Amino acid sequence: MKPTLQYSITIFKALSEVTRLKIIWLLMNMDSKICVSEIIEVLEEPQYNVSRHLKILSKAGLLEESKEGKWVYYYIKKTNSEFLQHIKNAVSIISKNDMTMEIQRCKQKLLTRDK
Amino acid sequence: MKPTLQYSITIFKALSEVTRLKIIWLLMNMDSKICVSEIIEVLEEPQYNVSRHLKILSKAGLLEESKEGKWVYYYIKKTNSEFLQHIKNAVSIISKNDMTMEIQRCKQKLLTRDK
């Protein structure tokens, strides 16, 4: 199905904010589901902001959540929408220069995850 | 060159507003440069808004302008940025359902252009 104008705008808006774009970028590049507290540490953003931005991304249909005990894990929603695929292709080539610290913290986080 | 986070956000923001997205969509689908007064008629938006949105799109690097007499023509800026190419691919498949009236008016306009 081809996306409507309004739907496209929802997606573009969702991606027009630094924290949100960083979240999407990280989830795409780390290729792993990540829980809220991990994102908080990695991005060094307050808890309520991370929560809210995750909600916006979910509502836009870009993320999905899975509750596991007291944690909520978020991951990139699989899609067969051609439109979203193009958008994801675009996001995937955003430079990681602005993100070196976050990447380091994230890799560290993922390594030291308790099993 | 890979786009920075901030640059990507500029692009996403530029595309997060109906009038602006319609302008881009039209320019891509009509495959012709269009001047401001034509866009005003086609979109039925006030002059000052069209002007302003065109400016925002230009500043974001999505459009280019050429002055011809008292008219200013706008057209999609050619790019070899991989990022922008993906974005354009996405925009190109937005449904034209919301745009039927605009398309008709636009085709009419282009046909009746004085030479």
Place this chain on the structure above:
DNA sequence: ACATCATATGCCTTTTGGTGCATATGAGTT
């Protein structure tokens, strides 16, 4: 049952973005 940890959310303030109107600029026309 109580305390704690992880996450979400309501309310309020601040910031950002869009619109309307009036006016400015600048080119073409008389």
Place this chain on the structure above:
DNA sequence: AACTCATATGCACCAAAAGGCATATGATGT
């Protein structure tokens, strides 16, 4: 030079989005 047409822009206003803080919810552990 005065007038009109096409476009741009400054200012004031309103609406939407983001952020801060406090509190709520809901699961886990004692």
